[in-house]
Amino acid sequence: MSVIKTENLRKTYHQGDYEIHAVDDVSVEFEQGEFTAVVGPSGSGKTTLLNAIGGLDEPTSGKVIINNTDITQLKGNQLIDFRMNNIGFVFQAYNLIPVLTAKENVGFVMLLQGRPESERESRVEELLAAVGLGEIMNKRPNQMSGGQQQRVAVARALAPKPQFILADEPTANLDSVSTSNLLDIMARLNKEEGITFIFSTHDQRVIDRASRVITMEDGKIISDERKVQ
Amino acid sequence: MILRLARKNIWRNRRRTTITIMAIGFAVMSAVMMRSVNAGMEEKMLESIVKNNMGYIQIHLNGFWDEQTLDNGFYTDNEMISEIEEIPNILSIDKKLEAGTLSSFGNFTRGTFIMSYDQTKEIPKKITNNIIEGSFPESGNSEILMGNELADYLGVNVGDTLVFFGQGYQGATAAGLYSVSGLIDMHMPELNRVIAYMCMEDLQYYLSAPDLVTALVIDLKDPEILEETKNEISQIVGEEYEVMTWKQMSPELEQLMLTSQSKNWIMHFILYMVITFVMFGTILMATQERRYELGVLLAIGMKKWKTMLMIVTETIIISLIGVLVGIGLAAPVAYYFHYNPIVLKGEQADMMSDMGFEPVIPFSIDPGIALDHAMIVLVISLVLVIYPIMIVKKLKPVEAMKL
Known part of the structure; x- marks a missing residue:
């Protein structure tokens, strides 16, 4: 049963007199617990698709249905709340809040959710330990390596216990060891907690680990393969 | 957060x-x-x-401001003063009597402006703080406190006696001998050249005008509510008196x-x-x-x-x-x-x-x-x-x- 579904999703940008269809009539479904890589050349619409699914970007037309809720109909704070409670994001540039420590960054979304401090503390420590950063939880982003920052970003995305994680090129700035560590963590969370992961990526190492690979070109899905595990 | x-x-x-x-x-x-x-x-x-001389508000007999003579002075009404003192913004009310006269010592004479102070009240700090020699005059002793430049001009020192001569109330002749009890520097040369201070009773006696004042000088707790206070006073004193704020008395x-x-x-x-x-x-x-x-x-x-x-x-x-x-x-x-x-x-x-x-x-x-x-x-x-x-x-x- 699908938990995320797009119906005739379209995102069009205007550049002068030209119309660019970043996502062009895409209908796709994702099931709970999938580990999906969305691949394709630059400009093929991977990131735009992820942003639309995550409610970060408003589609020009079409629907994004998550757990039977059409998020394209949600506005303002409703959408922010839905996103915060259901979807975790991992960005290519990590996007940690520079003035906060690793611990504070991970606990930030829970703080926004109004969770009590005791719950936050235990969850943050558990997550940082799970991504192997228990020792540096009081360091700020500028005191960490890229790989460490991305692991903090993953822990942050997981903190509010989301059902889905959308990761936009999460390994693009990482070396091979960091990439491998990060993928191990994500694969473990996928398996143990049943979290659905959708990656946009160029990275073959991510593609190799994915259970499903969707290929996009010119805003359309040109192939959708599920691997036999 | x-x-x-x-x-x-x-x-x-x-x-x-x-x-x-x-x-x-x-x-x-x-x-x-x-x-x-x-x-x-x-x-x-x-x-x-304002504070040291004019007050924030003055009460005069009608017409005094336009023609400032002793004949436009008035006898104070204690009941009226008590009523004014009940206005919350009133800090103090002082009686004021001023007069011009001639002062003379030896071969020198100069027009002098005599200001009085109410000896029943505390002497204002503007006077006590500015005495440079001698002391403040005592009531009934025919003493005066002189501006230092006036004293220099006349050539008098503390302890010397000089002559005051001028016009008193309602045409009476005013004349008397006064000894200098002290010298004062008001830090205003114009004033220092002409000023002399005397106890009010002594000045009233000199002018043959017992109990006469030319103005009631009012100090306020809050000068910002000047007009409101003026209106309250006007209601008390009635039409016989003019009530003026410092802004009216000194528009410049x-x-x-x-x-x-x-x-x-x-x-x-x-x-x-x-x-x-x-x-x-x-x-x-x-x-x-x-x-x-x-x-x-x-x-x-x-x-x-x-x-x-x-x-x-x-x-x-x-x-x-x-x-x-x-x-x-x-x-x-x-x-x-x-x-x-x-x-x-x-x-x-x-x-x-x-x-x-x-x-x-x-x-x-x-x-x-x-x-x-x-x-x-x-x-x-x-x-x-x-x-x-x-x-x-x-x-x-x-x-x-x-x-």
Whole structure:
């Protein structure tokens, strides 16, 4: 049963007199617990698709249905709340809040959710330990390596216990060891907690680990393969 | 959370924050000091002319102000005075009797202005503080306190006796011998050349006008509510008396103060324009520089109103620190020059003296000045913060996070 579904999703940008269809009539479904890589050349619409699914970007037309809720109909704070409670994001540039420590960054979304401090503390420590950063939880982003920052970003995305994680090129700035560590963590969370992961990526190492690979070109899905595990 | 985040954001770019705080601080310091000098001079002018001499309000017999003669004096009505004293804003009521006469010693004679004081009350500090030799006259001893320059001109010293001769009440001849009990320097050469002080009873006796006064001089607790107090007094005294505020008695002084205030406000306006641009520059840079980060905050679930509140908090904190720095820098200077006023010399001093003012520039230490400027800076901040609020309002996470 699908938990995320797009119906005739379209995102069009205007550049002068030209119309660019970043996502062009895409209908796709994702099931709970999938580990999906969305691949394709630059400009093929991977990131735009992820942003639309995550409610970060408003589609020009079409629907994004998550757990039977059409998020394209949600506005303002409703959408922010839905996103915060259901979807975790991992960005290519990590996007940690520079003035906060690793611990504070991970606990930030829970703080926004109004969770009590005791719950936050235990969850943050558990997550940082799970991504192997228990020792540096009081360091700020500028005191960490890229790989460490991305692991903090993953822990942050997981903190509010989301059902889905959308990761936009999460390994693009990482070396091979960091990439491998990060993928191990994500694969473990996928398996143990049943979290659905959708990656946009160029990275073959991510593609190799994915259970499903969707290929996009010119805003359309040109192939959708599920691997036999 | 908002406060904590705002505080951390402020100190992220320490150099920029420090520059902004110092710019605000310097401007606030300049504005506070400028206003402090101005207010200090205004206070001094009021003290010289109004508080020490004229009072904030005077009551005369109708017609006295236009024709200031003893014949337009009046006998005081204690019941009326008691009724006026019940008005909450009244600080004190003093009887006033003044008269012109001739004073003569040896071969020298000069027109002299005799001012009296009510010997039943405490002697005003403006007199006691300015006695440079001798002591204050005692009632019934035919003694006078003389302006030092008048004494120099006549060639008298403390202990000498001189002649007063002039016109008394209703055509009576006024004449008497008075010994000099002391000399006074009112820091106003014009006044020092003609002034003599005498106990009221002695002056009334000299003028053959027992119990007569020319005015009741009223000091107020709060000079800001001048007109209301005047109206209340008018209702009590009725139409037989004229009630005048210092502004009516000395319109030129009010004009002088208004002109000075206008100049001051123009200077303040220029100063605050500079502050506004410095602050706006910082806010503009900080907002543009943080678009990406603000987009991330929105993407991970921070609501827009919280993001706006965070920016407002940052701006207010920076402004408050700037204001405190400014006040912190200005306060010791203002305190120092309040108690050690700048003494003018040369032509400037002569000019001030000619206008009847003591040639000094004291600084005011009225806490309202600092408060006013703190409020102005805060209002400027709150106006400027509209810009980042509008940016956040329109911000779309995806667009903001495009590198």
